[in-house]
Structure formats: C-alpha cells, structure tokens
Amino acid sequence: MKILVVDDVGYTCHFHTRLIEKFGYSACSATSGFEALNYLKTDNDISIVVTDLMMRGMDGVDLFQEAQNLERFTDEGELDPPQFVLMTALRMQKNSTDKDVQRLKLAKELGVAKIMFKPLDQDELEQTLKDMAMGAPTAAGKSLDLFTPTQSLKEVVKEIIDSGNAGAAEQFIECLNEEVSGLQKFLSKLETV
Amino acid sequence: MSSLTPSLACGHWRLINREQVLDMAMGDTEFLAELIELFFGCVSQQMQEIKRAIEENASLELSEAAHACKGTVGNYTKLEPYLLLQSLENDGKSDQIEESQGKYCLLEKEMAQLTLEIKALMDQECHNAQSSHEHVG
Numbered sequence: 001m002k003i004l005v006v007d008d009v010g011y012t013c014h015f016h017t018r019l020i021e022k023f024g025y026s027a028c029s030a031t032s033g034f035e036a037l038n039y040l041k042t043d044n045d046i047s048i049v050v051t052d053l054m055m056r057g058m059d060g061v062d063l064f065q066e067a068q069n070l071e072r073f074t075d076e077g078e079l080d081p082p083q084f085v086l087m088t089a090l091r092m093q094k095n096s097t098d099k100d101v102q103r104l105k106l107a108k109e110l111g112v113a114k115i116m117f118k119p120l121d122q123d124e125l126e127q128t129l130k131d132m133a134m135g136a137p138t139a140a141g142k143s144l145d146l147f148t149p150t151q152s153l154k155e156v157v158k159e160i161i162d163s164g165n166a167g168a169a170e171q172f173i174e175c176l177n178e179e180v181s182g183l184q185k186f187l188s189k190l191e192t193v
Numbered sequence: 194m195s196s197l198t199p200s201l202a203c204g205h206w207r208l209i210n211r212e213q214v215l216d217m218a219m220g221d222t223e224f225l226a227e228l229i230e231l232f233f234g235c236v237s238q239q240m241q242e243i244k245r246a247i248e249e250n251a252s253l254e255l256s257e258a259a260h261a262c263k264g265t266v267g268n269y270t271k272l273e274p275y276l277l278l279q280s281l282e283n284d285g286k287s288d289q290i291e292e293s294q295g296k297y298c299l300l301e302k303e304m305a306q307l308t309l310e311i312k313a314l315m316d317q318e319c320h321n322a323q324s325s326h327e328h329v330g
Contacts, residue, residue, distance in 0.1 A: 009264035011235040015217075015228060022219060056257060089267065119268060122219070 001133060002043065004082070005029045006036040006051035006063065016050060016087075016120070023126050025133070033058025037066055044074055046082055048132050050125075053088040053103060060086050061107045083132045083147055085125075089118040113147055208270040208303070209310045215318070217268060222322040228268075229315050233308070235265050240304065243281060247293045255293065256285025266304075269311060274303040 003025050007013035013029050020027040028043070030036040033055055040046055049067065053060040064084050072079040086107050090100050107115060114128050134146045160168050218225035239262035246255035259282035266274050277300040284293045 007264075009235075009261045011231055011265040011268070014231055015268065018224065018227070019219075022221075022224070054260070089264065118264075119217075122216070 001047050002026045002028060002045040003048045003050060003129065004036060004039055004043075004046045006031075006033065006049060006055070006060070007087070008032055008052065008055040012052070012118075019122065019125070020050070020129065023129060025129065032056070033060070033063040033066070036063055037070070040067055040070055040072070040082065044072055044079055048085070048129065049082045050085040050087065050129075053086050053090065053107065054100065059103060060084075060088075061103050061110065061112075064107065064110060064112055084112045085114045085116060085128060085132075086112045087116050087118055087120060113151075206310050206314070208272050208274065208307050209314065210270075211314060214269055214311075214314060222318050225318060226315060229311055232265060232269070232311065236262065236304065239265060240301070243300075244297060246285070247290060247297055250290060252285045252288040252290055254285070255290060256282050259285060266307070270307060274300060274307050277303060 003020050005013055005017045005020060005027060006029070007016065008031050010031060013031055017027045017029040026045070028039060028046070030039055033051075034057060036049065036051065037058075040049075049063070051060040051063055058066070064086070067084070068081045070081065072081075088104060090104055104115070113132065116125065116128070128147075131150050132147045134150070156172070160172055215225070218228055239258060242258035243255065243262060245251075246258050259278045263275060263278035263282060266278060277296055281293055281296055281300070284290045284296070
C-alpha cells in the first residue's frame with residue numbers, strides 16, 4: 001500500500017510526504033493534479049491520496065473526480081478508486097471567495113472521505129491514514145471501504161454519549177457485541193482452516 | 194527599536210511559536226533541519242516570483258505566488274508575514290495591486306525577522322541535541 005501526496009506548493013508537498021513516511025507508510029509525491037493522475041495510472045499500489053484543494057490547473061476536486069473514473073486493473077481484477085483526504089487552508093468566513101467555498105462544498109457532496117484543514121493536526125492525519133489503511137487492498141484480496149463505516153460508527157457513539165441516553169448506549173453495546181462475536185467466529189474459523 | 198528591525202532578544206520569539214515548530218518536526222532535530230533547509234530554498238524563490246508579479250502588474254501570478262508562499266510560511270507563523278501574504282493574494286485575486294508594492298516592502302522586512310528566528314531556533318536545537326548527545330556519551 002502506498003500513499004500519494006499532491007500539492008503544488010513544493011515545501012508543503014515535501015513536508016507532508018516525509019511526515020507520512022515517518023508514520024511508517026510508503027509515500028510518493030506529485031506537484032500537480034495531472035502528475036498525480038499519471039502516478040495513479042501507473043502505480044496500482046497507491047490506495048490513498050492526500051491532496052491539496054486549491055491547485056493551479058487541476059484542483060483537488062477535479063483530481064478526485066478523475067480518479068473515480070480511472071480504470072485500474074491487477075491480475076485479480078479491477079481496483080477500487082483510491083480513498084481521498086482533501087487538505088485546505090480555506091477559512092470560510094475570512095478570505096475565501098465564493099468559488100473556493102463552492103469547491104469545498106462540492107467535495108463534500110461528491111463524497112470525499114475526509115476533509116482536513118491546514119495546518120494539519122498530525123495526530124488526526126495519522127489516525128485517518130490508519131483507519132483508511134485498514135480497508136486498503138492487500139495481497140489477500142479485494143479492498144473494502146472500512147473508513148466510511150468506521151467514521152459513521154464513531155459519529156453514532158458520539159451522538160449517544162452527547163444525548164446522555166443510557167438506554168440507547170446499552171442497546172448499542174449489545175448490538176456491537178453481537179457483531180464483534182460474528183467477527184471473532186469468522187477469525188477462529190480461519191485459524192482452524 | 195522598531196518592530197520591523199530584525200531582532201531577537203534572548204529567548205523571545207516574535208513570529209514563531211517554538212513549541213509548534215518543534216511539534217511540526219515531531220521533535221526530530223534532523224527532520225527539522227531538513228524542513229528548514231527546504232523552507233529557505235522555497236521561500237527565496239517564491240519571494241522572487243511575488244516581486245516579479247508586482248513589477249509586471251500580473252494579478253493572477255501575484256495571487257498564485259502569494260498563495261504558494263503563504264502555504265510555506267504558514268507552517269512557521271500565522272502572524273505578520275502570513276497576513277501580508279494573505280493580503281497580497283487577495284490583491285491579486287481582486288486585481289487591485291496598487292498597494293502591493295508597499296506591502297511587499299513590509300513583507301521583506303518581516304521575512305528577514307522570520308529567517309532570523311528560524312535560524313536561531315535551529316542553532317538552539319542543534320546545540321541542545323549536541324549537548325544531550327555528549328551527556329549520554
């Protein structure tokens with residue numbers, strides 16, 4: 001699994017690439033959306049893209065859309081599109097033009113997995129990549145999107161805690177326990193095989 | 194003393210937050226040195242691009258160059274140099290660059306201060322790393 005960092009600001013591109021390497025991942029970098037697309041076409045190991053939103057030529061949203069339409073094949077079949085983390089220094093209330101805000105809104109509507117604001121919180125980035133990497137393609141089989149459901153699960157838990165509803169918390173734990181037991185059965189079956 | 198005269202009183206940082214910069218490099222002095230070297234290389238080129246764009250009255254180029262430089266500088270400070278770059282970027286975007294030359298002159302002075310602080314921080318960190326190495330040895 002490899003992570004592609006895309007940013008047309010050379011310093012930021014290099015910094016984020018090295019940071020991700022320090023987290024323990026293999027990373028490569030591109031300084032434009034076009035260069036990033038070429039990487040995606042030729043390197044099937046790339047399963048996560050961390051890209052800036054505002055870039056000259058092809059911006060982060062364009063790149064996301066192009067990546068969804070890209071056909072990538074391995075011997076095992078077609079690869080899923082890479083997961084995206086979109087970075088932006090945009091602050092809605094300050095210097096943002098209408099166009100910038102529209103691009104950010106569009107990114108959300110299109111389903112970009114994660115939007116992060118610069119300067120990036122390194123712990124949050126590390127956790128996000130860790131969560132995303134759980135669903136990245138492996139030699140064992142096809143990729144699964146574990147990031148999106150994991151995020152939803154975290155949101156539900158937060159909602160229950162915020163609501164102070166003890167009954168809902170107990171009910172939800174029961175439900176989770178059932179699912180955990182299903183996964184444990186699956187794993188022990190694999191071990192016996 | 195004018196706040197625009199590059200200066201560094203002992204232990205006083207006007208523009209950078211020492212802890213934040215060290216956090217950025219995950220407390221790794223070698224990584225910090227690598228980032229700072231890259232910073233100086235990028236910023237001098239980006240400043241040249243801003244200057245050229247202003248001289249040539251090229252609004253789009255000004256907004257792009259200031260945006261890029263802001264991205265680099267923003268890793269070290271969100272104070273004067275960053276705010277001036279943001280303002281220059283907005284000048285370019287709105288195609289109103291009459292005051293940009295004046296802002297650029299202020300920016301040069303602020304960048305001199307930022308450079309001074311970053312170099313001092315790096316010297317200090319190298320010294321600390323060396324001392325702790327000697328201590329362990």
